[in-house]
Amino acid sequence: MIKQGLSLVLASLISSGALAQTVPATQTSNTWFKQGQEKLLEKLQQERAIKAKNVILFVGDGMGVSTLTAARILAGQLNGDMGEEGYLSFEEFPYSALVKTYNVDAQTPDSAGTMTAMMSGLKSDAGVLGVNEEVVRGSCSSTKGNEVVTAVELAEIKGISTGIISTARITHATPAAAYAKSADRNWEDISDMAIAENPERADCEDIASQLINFETNLEKRFLGVDVDGIEVVMGGGRRHFLPKDAAFNSTDAVSAVEGDRTDSRNLVTEWQEKYPQGSYVMDKAGFEAINADSTTQIFGLFNESHMQYEADRENDIAGEPSLAEMTAKAINVLDNNEKGFFLTIESGRIDHAHHAGNASNALTDTIELAKAVKAAVDATNDEETLIIVTADHSHVFTIAGYPKRGNPILGKVVGVGSEEPSLAKDGMPYTTVGYANGLGYRDLGNESNADASYSEAAMAGRMDLSSVDTTVTGFHQESTVPLGSETHAGEDISVHAMGPSAHLIQGTVEQSVIFHLINRALGLVD
Template sequence: MKLLLLAILADVCLPSLVPEKEKDPQFWRRQAQETLRRALQLQQLNTNVAKNVILFLGDGMGVATVTAARILKGQLQHRKGEETVLEMDRFPFVALSKTYNTNAQVPDSAGTATAYLCGVKANEGTVGVSAAVTRSQCNTTEGNEVTSILRWAKEAGKSVGIVTTTRVNHATPSAAYAHAADRDWYSDNEMPPEAIEQGCKDIAHQLFENIPDIEVIMGGGRKYMFPKNTSDVEYPNEEKYRGTRLDNRNLIDVWKEKKPAGKNAFYVWNRTELMNLDLNNVDYLLGLFEPIDLMYELNRNNETDPSLTEMVKVALKILQKNPRGFFLLVEGGRIDHGHHEGKAKQALHEAVEMDRAIGLADVMTSSQETLTVVTADHSHVFTFGGYTPRGNPIFGLAPKQSDVDKKPFTSILYGNGPGYKVVAGERENVSWVDFAHANYQAQSAVPLRQETHGGEDVAVFAKGPMAHLLHGVHEQNYIPHVMAFAACIGENKDHCRSGAPRSLSGPLPVISALLGLLLFTLAS
C-alpha cells in the first residue's frame, strides 16, 4: 500500500517540464518546414500496380486509442510519449471511415468486416453477406453472399494470408472467406438446429471449404476444429477448451487432405514449432496457438505463444515466394477485447504490438510495390483527459481531484462498462486500488458487464501504390475497392488492360493529391 501511495503521489506531482529545445520557436518552425518539404514531395504520386496488399486492422482502434498507444509507446522507451511517432503515423495519406452498419448507428465487428473486406455494407452480426440477410436466419442467406478481396486476390493468382490475435473464425477474419447469417456460428455446436437443417455451414467449416488453398492461416480457435469433447493438446484437463464439433470432423485433417499433391502443408500449435519451420519448404501453414483467442500480449508466454509481429514475419516470408504477389490480412483483434473488459492497459499494449508488426512489414516490403492500409473497424467509448501535464503516465492520475466528490480520478476513463463502482453510495476512491495493474478496469459512467463500441469515424492510414485514393471522409466499404483497384484484381480492372493503373479519368487524381497533402501536413 505504501508503494502504491508513492506511485499515486508521483503521478499527481509529476513536473510538466518543457524540453529546452521546445522553448525555442525555431524548433517548431523547422519541424513544420520539414513536414512541408516532405508533403511537397508527394506531388509525384505512386501509380504503380500494387503487387502486394497488406491490410492491418486494429479491432476497436479508435483515434483516442491511437493517441494513447502513441504515448504508451514513447513511455515504454522512457520518453515523455506525446512526441513519439507510431509506424502508422509515417504513412503519407490519412482518411476517415464512416463505420455504421446498414441497421446500426454504432456498429459491430462483423458488419464492418464485410464492408472493408467485401466492399458492401451489411447488417450487424452478419459476415460475408449483403444487408438482405437477417441475423441468425439461415434461410435469408442463399443468393445474398458477397465475396472478399482475399478471394479476389486468390482468383488473380496471388497468395493470401490471414493473421489474427483472435480465433481464426472470429468476426474480422471470417468475412474474408465465410458467408454466415450469424458471426457466432463458430462451429456447428453454436448453431441452432434449424440453421443446420436448412443447410447453413458453420464458420470453421467454411474456412477450409470455401477457399481451401489459403496459404497462411494463423491465430487461435483450436477447439472449433475438433470433435466434441476432444481434449486440447495444450490444456488436456480443461473442459472449457475441449473440441466442440457435433459433426465429428477433424478439420485439421480436412485442411491437410485438401492440399495439392507435391505441396508441403504444416500445422503447428505452439511458438517452438512455428520458429523451427524451414520456411523455404513451407507452401501452406496453419497455426492455431490457443483453443480460443490468443493471450493478451502482456500475458503471453514467450516460450509457447508467438507474438503478432512474429506471426507477421513468418507470413510475409511464405507469401513473398509468389512472384505474382500476395494479399495479407493482419488483425490486432484483442485491442477490442481489452476495451470491452474495461482493461485499457491490455488494449493499449495490444495496439503497441500491432504497431511493431506494421514496422516489421515496412522493413520487409517496398512501398513501390506494396499498398499497406492500417485502419479500424470501429471505435470504443474510451477516452483520456483531465488536463494531465506533459509526460503524465498514460495509466496515471489526473493532476487534480474531482471538484465535486473531492476524489482523484485516472486520466483514462470509459463512457460505460464494468469499471462502474459505487462504494458506500459514492464513487470508488482510486487511491486505494492498483490502477496501474494490467487488469485494472478503469472507471466508467454507466454500469455494463461489457463496455460498448463507439460510433465515431475511425482513421485510415495508407502508403504505397494508389494510396492517395484514400483521402478525406469515405464510407467504410470504399476501402477494398481502392485496394483492388491498386492491385488490378476483382471486377474493376478496365484501367489495367493497357498496363499499370496510371490514373482515373478527370480531375480526381489532382483533387486526391491535394487532399492527401493537406491531411498529411495536418497529421504531421
C-alpha cells in the same frame, strides 16, 4: 490546379529560405516549426504510383482515435520520453483519412458488418458475414444469392497468394469476414448453430468448416476457377476445429474437453489431408520451425480460444508467437509468389481489453500492432507494397481531465504546475483515461489477463483511488454506466496508408471504400 499551384509556391518558399525573410528567426528556428516544414516537403515529394504487387491490410479491432492517442503516449513513456510528441509506426505514413463505420442497420457497428464492408466494397448489417444487407440474421435460407465476393477470394482467383492472421479466434467476426458467408457471426462451429431447433440451418455451413473448405467452395461457386487455397492462416480458436472429445485435446488445452464440434469432424486432420505439403502448428516451437522458403501453406492455431493478450503471452502453456512475428513469417512465405500477395492482419484483442474495461491491455496490444506494422514495412518494398492500417470501429474510451504534459497516461490526473493528483468535486482523484460504460473499477494488481474482470459484477460510480496504483496491468478504469461489457462507439475511425495507391486515401470516406482501394491497387476486378 489552384491547390497544386499553392503547393508549388509553398515548396519554393520553403526550399529557397524566403520564409526566413518575413518570419522571425525565433519562430523559424523553433523545433516545431522546422518539423512542420520537413513534414510538408516530405508529402510534396511523394511519388504517386497506382498499381501494387502486394497489399497488407492491418485492422486494429476497436482501435479508435482515443486508443491511438493513448497508445502513442504510453509507447513514448515506456521508452522514457514524455510521450505526447511521438508517433506509432503507421502514424508516420504519408496518407490518412477518417472512416465512417456505421452498419446498414446500426448507428454503432459491430465487427462483422464493418469487416464485410472492407472486404467486399459494400456495407451490410450488424452480425452477418460476407453477405449483403438483404440477409436476415439467423436465417440460413436468406443467405442464398446474397453472398458477396471478398478481396481474399478475388486475389485467389487472380493467382495472388493470400493470408489471414488474427490474435482472436480465426473464426471470429473480423477474420471470418474475409472468407465466410454466414447469416450469423456466432456460427463459428456446428455446435453454435442450434440445428435441432432450427432445421433449416442444416443447409448452411459453419464458419470453421468454410475456412477448411475455402478452396472447394470457391471453385464450386465460380465454375472454371482453379485456386490453391489460402496460403497462410494463423490465430486462435482451435476448439471450433476439433471434435467434442477429450481424446483430441491439444497439449495446452485449458478445458477438460477442448473441442466443441458435435459432428465428430476433425477439421485439422481434414486440412492436413487437403494440403499434405503444408505445416500445421499449434505452439511457438512449431511456428519457429517453419521454413518460410519451402513452406507452401501454414495453418496455425495457437490457442483453444483467443490468443493471449500481448502482456500475458509469456504465460501461455505451449508458447505463442507475437503479432509482429506472425506478420514477418507470413510475408516471408507469401512473397515466394512472383505474382504478389494480399495479407490481412487483425489485432483482435485490443477490442477484448476495451470490452473488459482494461486500458492497459488495449494500449499494449495497440503498441504490438504498431510493431507488426513496422515489421511489415521492413520486410517489403514501398514501391510495390501498399500497406493500410485502420480499425473496424472505436470504443467508449476517453482521455479527459487536464493532466500536465508527460503525466502517466494510465495514471491519475495531475494538473499543470502541480505535483499532487487533481481532485474531483467529490474530493477524490480520478484517472486520465476511462470508459463511458462497462464493468467499471477493478484493482487486480499485476493480473495480465484483462478477462479476469468478468468474474465480478459491474461496478458503477466513483471509487477512492488515493492509495490505488492505476498504472498496473490489472487496473480497470471506472465507468459511468454499469454494463456486463463495455460497448463499441459510433464515431469515425482513422485509416493510414503508404505505398502504391495510398494517395487515394483522403478526406472522410465510407468504410467500404477500403475494398475499392485494395481492388484498384491489385487490379482484382478488371
